[in-house]
Amino acid sequence: MGQVLRRLSVGTLSVIMASGVAVAIRRNSAPPRIRGFFASRVEAEEQLEQKLRRVPDSSRAESNLRKLTSEPHMAGTDASHRVAEWLREQYESYGFDANIVSYEVWLPMPLEVRLELIEPEKKTLATQEEPYAEDKDTSDPRAAIGFNTYSASGEVTAQVIYVNYGNLEDYRELETRGLSVQGKIVLARYGKSYRGIKARLAEEHKAAGLILYSDPDDDGYDAGDVFPHGPWRPRSGIQRGSILYTELYPGDPLTPGVAAAANATRLIPSDAASLPHIPTMPINAQDAAAILSHLDGPKVPRNWQGGLPMTYHLGPGGAQVHLKIAMDYKPRRLYDVIARLRGENDNEWVVLGNHHDAWVYGAVDPGSGTSVMLETARSFGELARSGWKPRRSIVICEWDGEEPGLLGSTEWVEDNLKELQTKAVAYVNTDVGVAGPNFSASATPSLGELVREVSREVADPITGKTVYDTWKDRVEHAKPESSGVAREEPLMANGDVAIGALGAGSDFCPFFDHAGIPSIDLGFGGEYGVYHSLYDDFFWMKHFGDPTFEYHAALARILGTLTLRLDEADILPFDYSAYASDIQNQLATLSADAKKNGLATLNLHGISDAVTGLTLAAAQVTPALRALEIAPSHASTQTQINLELADVEQALLSPRGLIGRPWYRHTLYAPGTYAGYEAARLPGLREAVDRKDSATAQLEADEIAAALVRATDRLQQIAHLAQPASSASTGVTQPLSLR
């Protein structure tokens, strides 16, 4: 730039300065206050949003949740079907066109889950969760026992080895000590990654069985007071959960990539790569203590020591256990609810979703999200009743079978892939909607700024400041060691709150990772230790999570506003400059790691050049779109721009998918194969570099470069489409006359 400037004549400079004046005038005349909206439409949008935000009601959110948690309703049970029917009725009552869509998936139920200590003493373990008199929901006999769905059936008697969190680095530590888990039962604590990854690693290391337990150091008394006196997991609390290898592909294990319809071609179970092969079960802290107290062998490394009052040992000597698991595998029926509020343009959809199935009552997971989604839908219904019709169609999905492995959402996305890729402009997910007062979000980079903007429009119920300012305050004052809750992402260099990358563990996965639909996941977090237990119930929410239900109402306002911004936008509020800089950041560390791992021949120039191209194109598009908001073009151009904007994400999909797990097609983000819930960035390349696989790394690098070039082409196309309007700098007054 400096170089260029120095070549300019004084004459040219005065022209630039004059146009600067023009820009200043333009700013004064009528700055659009809402990104994505023509100046002439901002006021109407503001009024619409304000009207919407007056609807959500905390007492209705509370009664929704009381209804949703009235009985345990695990996927594959009649109770789950009953919830789906009730939800369908609610959406109908709000004026939506709501239907149940059903799939038949391969889903087990537990017949027997038994564990006994047999040496050095006999003791029955796998005890169930204690009831508490103050909360009668905790003594309902219909609650499912503690089990891990998709465990293999099996019976084994063996010694035990404690493997800390059971992650890749833990097995590496055992290897340096010459300790093999082959033929042993491994005892791993929950935390740090997805339990299915722990199961796959135990299987890959030839363990005979896997016991997962909840250590008080992670979500029990070391984190805070335990239920029913506090929000954390009591000693008898069990974390249920799936161990399906969703990091290979989620959804029905027998129909990867296609819908589990009646007539679908199905794999035989032994060919399904996502199905685990060793018996796996979850236990509570007190049963884990009974095993750990007997283990001998060397004491564990200091950071493997958990919160039980004893010195942890690795084993394998000292304790022998007998484990028996019998699972009833068969096809079972799931019930998604799909509710639509048809827009002026039914060829463009804004899709919202959360799941309705729960391990037991699921007050937080997913009840808080479901309750909020209902209030959000009711708000649109109220607007519609007063004459409003959405510009685009709003599609709200209530997924079944999320807990076993994102079954309902994955099958529906696979079922409707082409239509979604053509019509869906974005997918907005909430799951753990409210577990406390701490707002956070993950999103595709191009939608991060939109989340920040929307969070500035809603007040935080406790602080009275905006949700955004409250969020930023919290991040700024976060003490990593004292939070007891999720780690906060630090603020960005410009002082904005950072939006996390989309990882794994909820229903945005098929939309984003498989279909390339720009996605967002959001909610209020907090001190939530009863995850996937009997105690995630109404009592918990009423005493600890959100006693006034005001955070439920606040989340409905956020979801509603966010939806209106996407639904009503004249120009979809995507910001691709954020995308480019996120990739740029990754590239530097990746290049260094490749060198460190001896991948000398790996050529990253293709990606590097492509990122530069993307950056330049994004830098053109962003101001061009802003200019367009002031000086709108013809409606046909506008439609085409929006189509292109929503499609850039799909340009980033790899046609062949990631090598080794082709269901995952996004070249830039995927759940880590070994990293749990965290997102891997440039996943195919990153993981190939980590395992020093030079050939795959190059193939994936080339695929990423090609994807970036495709995305850049689309952005250039958008810039081109936007050009005529934005370059018409003399026509600044024209759009105003449109009012």
Place this chain on the structure above:
Amino acid sequence: MGQVLRRLSVGTLSVIMASGVAVAIRRNSAPPRIRGFFASRVEAEEQLEQKLRRVPDSSRAESNLRKLTSEPHMAGTDASHRVAEWLREQYESYGFDANIVSYEVWLPMPLEVRLELIEPEKKTLATQEEPYAEDKDTSDPRAAIGFNTYSASGEVTAQVIYVNYGNLEDYRELETRGLSVQGKIVLARYGKSYRGIKARLAEEHKAAGLILYSDPDDDGYDAGDVFPHGPWRPRSGIQRGSILYTELYPGDPLTPGVAAAANATRLIPSDAASLPHIPTMPINAQDAAAILSHLDGPKVPRNWQGGLPMTYHLGPGGAQVHLKIAMDYKPRRLYDVIARLRGENDNEWVVLGNHHDAWVYGAVDPGSGTSVMLETARSFGELARSGWKPRRSIVICEWDGEEPGLLGSTEWVEDNLKELQTKAVAYVNTDVGVAGPNFSASATPSLGELVREVSREVADPITGKTVYDTWKDRVEHAKPESSGVAREEPLMANGDVAIGALGAGSDFCPFFDHAGIPSIDLGFGGEYGVYHSLYDDFFWMKHFGDPTFEYHAALARILGTLTLRLDEADILPFDYSAYASDIQNQLATLSADAKKNGLATLNLHGISDAVTGLTLAAAQVTPALRALEIAPSHASTQTQINLELADVEQALLSPRGLIGRPWYRHTLYAPGTYAGYEAARLPGLREAVDRKDSATAQLEADEIAAALVRATDRLQQIAHLAQPASSASTGVTQPLSLR
């Protein structure tokens, strides 16, 4: 240097190159292998050292320790006197001239130490340590109860507040929460700093009493297996210990700065600044659990949570305790043993020391050090028996009353201050001599290199490598989170192992901080959880600490070699370049912190210039002394150089002492007033900057600058004295002819 070089003519350059050749020749001719020794004397020294290192014997070390731990022998008891008498006899038997030197100090004994929980239930606490059948020493009725010496007598019933480690930052955290400990009993866990600082802080914050306890997270089951199955503290283990405010001045509280001789002028106790004023007692983990389980109020910050199986709360509600302490304060007699092996030159002394009093048996603390010191003395005795006479006198001190507050050593140093400052060339301390296999040392910077050199001469019993290489390997592979033992200082930039700064907590303190005698403290550490408890006994050492007693023998070899290097040196092996760089490093952070704390007017140029001067002088001295080893000067110069070398440290003393605690006179090092055992560097300045006291900071800065200038003057004097010999570069063959 580059500037100077460029001005030289080609002719001059060839001269430099020629002298370069001369240096090369000189190196080939006979490089002195031992720093501090004339080339002609190296071989004799090597032979002497080898002979010495053959003497120490592990079975004798074991029988020494068995004898030393045959009964509890706390300072002020007859048993401690008996140990002193026995030690005197041993030193006599090795050929030393050994005497008991006695002082009468103000020292309490516990009459009653009682604690009861009175709300919400009645429970007797302050339970004593459990006996174990496999170790009959644990059921000896003579063991002292758990108490904190120098606690005030008193009785109080009050609510309890948990204050984490009870350090400055912990009280700051409570203040941000608006929680005052005034009138409450504070419950603090041991660790992170000296317990006397915890007591002073509790007193300063107006607490009514202080209970100290041992948390399993710090030295109990979270660190490793507990006694008698492992080396860590069992649930009933109590850490006894002094709370005397030794950070103000150590030694007899009634005679600061002078010896506690019969005729000394004594303060009345209420005027003694080092005496605490609130009742303070130590309890074990199980009694602490009984209190903590009842505390209510907010839950603690995450890093305050300890290892007991419950959620910790701050209080003050929930629990009320009754605490009663009666101490019998009166003058009591201490018995130091001073053993001398007279050298050729009795005007120069090498002083060694460790204490002999113990809280109970003190197998590790101090028995391992005492046992080693005896073997070291016996080694000198063996050399003497075969005709050797030390060059300088060797003085070995066995201190009494170290545990209550460095009483025996402080009184003796105060008693002999002038003579020590004239004659002592160095003081070498060991206390916890052997607690495991991990060698480490603290020293004045000028003696760090000597410690490294000596550790290269002794083999590690387990690895077979040198102690130095084993030490370096350990530091290089240290995982901070997995050690369970002391934090390792990282390697220095040149790859050498770092030597710690001298902090507090053992008998080097009066020598170094008050008298300015260059000092060293060293020993082998390890997994040592029974510190100051009944369980620090022979059984512990035999099962966990050093079962073969080979590390005891190795330490005797190190101590012996170190002493010979100091005793026999032609030119004392001090290295002042290390000193200069240590201060230089401090200055940068200090200057930044002063700015941060708004001390805008603080002028550090004086120090900065003085450090530069010291650096330049040290850079002259070091090569000049090395040259002197090759080309010795007259004996008179040599004596003068040695006198000056030993005196540089005293030049760093402040004549008026540190402001607020004048007993501490070293301007560069002191125990932190609030920082516990760690050394504060540039302490007067550092602490004034931390508390934003601009006036004191400037006074201390000026004092430091003056001290550095004095030290620089001495170094310049040394360089000048060494000059004639080192500049006689043509006389390279002369010293060889002296052989």
